[in-house]
Amino acid sequence: MATVEERVKTVTAQVLKLNADEIKGEDNFTADLGAESVQSIELVAMFEEEFGIEMDEDAALSVETVGGAVDFITKVCREQGVEIEE
Amino acid sequence: MRLVLVDRDEDSRGNFYPLALSRPIWELRCGFYSLREKVIAKVAAGDAAYFVPDYMADAYRAKVSGAVNNISALVGSDLFVLDGRVKASSFDVAPRGASEVGVDSQGHLVYARIAKEDAGKLDTSGIDAFVASAKAKLKNVPCSASKWEYTWELVLANGEELTADFAAAGLSGVEGAIEKPGEILGGKKDVYIAPGARVHPMVVIDAERGPVYIDEGAEIHPFSRIEGPCYIGKDSILLGAKCREGNSIGPVCRIGGEVEESIVHGYSNKYHDGFLGHAYVGEWVNLGALTTNSDLKNDYSTVSVMLDGKKGIDTGSTKVGSLIGDHAKTSIGTLLNTGSYVGAMSIIMATGKPLPKYIPSFSWxxxxxxxxxxxxxxxYETARTAMSRRGGEWTEAEEAMWEGIFEITAPQRRVAVAKGRKAMMSR
Structure with missing residues (x-):
């Protein structure tokens, strides 16, 4: 199974039409990856689908970086009993 | 005699969604007034008590003077308990007299006339138990009084009710200001401009086919045309609007573009061009520029409306527009299909195509x-801001009610969101 980080980068690349290999943990979704507000909603939706979790919208949308998303999703997966590769 | 209005049946309440999600059915409007105001006037009640779904009780208590979900209101007075959906105009049961329960053909309570001494003998542990014990212990008589069954019936009856309400109000003439040049077509007896209302130059008021009532503080900007029957509520503004026949608007609305045979609750805006027809619009709604709803199908067949997101209900009418819940917001250029359901607290960002006919509450x-x-x-943050701009207040009780609505509407939203996810993933 791919790691949380790999899966987050794959989803991010799909939604924002980027190359997953070029996405770094410190990248800011808006400033570095060019995510618009509508795309951030799509990102949250696709992360939920990818990991089979439900995220609080306010908390999820306050995450700014790819690394932040990895940490946040890891935490939610643990809370919701979803198995992941860290 | 105390009037007791009851609105507790979830099935019948669902027929009035999304508008009834955030209010009892009797706070829906038709003509000049709410259904509650019409019923109170009809039965000449001394005071009133209300029994509403628990999740809205605190919020509703802040809006009315009578007791809300207070069981002690059932003792100490003669009572006239009434289903909140009863049509006041056709209701002819005397509210005073011997105790009895009027039931419809399905055995549901329409009214219960209960003398003070009989009320004391009934089960007062809760309103549902009280009604059940009244039915069991008091004489039951058949009652064929008609009830409102769906929201669109209010829209379709609005013209007639406007005309009747104008006659009942007994007012005509100009107590506000009309600036020249302008024109009133038809008899001036069919027009009433209330004190403080202001009609700017270049406005046509056409009362040839029905009366026009412009309430206190309303302002009609140049190049507006108002066709009767019509009611413009207090402190509303028409901005060069083509206000066709059969509209009830306001209070405190901003209306432009073309509006026909529609009911618009207070504090809602349709500031710009775009057509709204045979629609029922809740409170604190904002319709962006060029938002347009269809109210007639190309094949002239009857319009169906989805109230649960699954199954269409044939309205039996060829003219039905949109049902738009409180706090809904549409973007510029939104196109609403015939008989659309726009959920409360929903946000619509238009795509240029007609929208799906069912948008769940709280969805984006x-x-x-x-x-x-x-x-x-x-x-909630947006609602708080919108309300504060018009002197309203987003209270804790209000938020608690909306939390209840969020739960009630979750199943339909979950289905629609899942469908949306599939579409997103297939792109």
Whole structure:
């Protein structure tokens, strides 16, 4: 199974039409990856689908970086009993 | 005699969604007034008590003077308990007299006339138990009084009710200001401009086919045309509007573009061009520029409306527009299909195509699909801002009610969001 980080980068690349290999943990979704507000909603939706979790919208949308998303999703997966590769 | 209005039946309440999600059915409007005001006037009640779904009780208590979900209101007075959906105009049961329960053909309570001494013998542990014991212990008589069954019936009856309400109000003439040049077509007896209302130059008021009532503080800007029957509520503004026949608007609305045979609750805006026809619009709604709804199908067949997101209900009418819940917001260029359901607290960002006919409450329609968007707390923040701009207040009770609505509407939203996800993933 791919790691949380790999899966987050794959989803991010799909939604924002980027190359997953070029996405770094410190990248800011808006400033570095060019995510618009509508795309951030799509990102949250696709992360939920990818990991089979439900995220609080306010908390999820306050995450700014790819690394932040990895940490946040890891935490939610643990809370919701979803198995992941860290 | 105390009037007791009851609105507790979930099935019948659902027929009035999304408008009844945030209010009892009797706070819906038709003509000049709410159904509650019409019933109170009809039965000449001394005071009134209300029994509403628990999740809205605190919020509703802040809006009315009578007791809300207070069981002690059932003792100490003669009572006239009434189903909140009864049509006042055709209701002819005397509210005073011997105790009896009027039931419809399905055995549901329409009214219960209960003398003070009989009320004391009934089960007062809760309103549902009280009604059940009244039915069991008091004489039952058949009652064929008609009830409102769906929201669109109010829209379709609005013209007639406007005319009747104008006659009942017994007012005509100009007590406000009309600036020249302008024109009143038809008899001036069919027009009433209330004190403080102001009609700017270049306005045509056409009362040839029905009366026009412009209430206190309303302002009609140049190049507006108002066709009767019509009611413009207090402190509303018409901005060069083509206000066709059969509209009830306001209070405190901003209306432009073309509006026909529609009911618009207070504090809602349709500031710009775009057509709204045979629609029922809740409170604190904002319709962006060029938002347009269809109210007639190309094949002239009857319009169906989906109230649960699954099954269409044939309205039996060829003219039905949109049902738009409180706090809904549409973007510029939104196109609403015939008989659309726009959920309360929903946000629509138009795609240029007609929308799906069912948008669940609290959903964000973005890029052609229903999403969870930025979530409900962002919607509450927007609602708080919108209300404060017009002197309203977003209270804790209000938020608690909307939390209840969020739960009630979750199943339909979940289905629509899942469908949206599939569409997103297949792109």
């Amino acid at each position: 329609f973005i890029e052609g699909v229903v999403t969870k968007g930025f979530g409900r707390r962002k919607l």
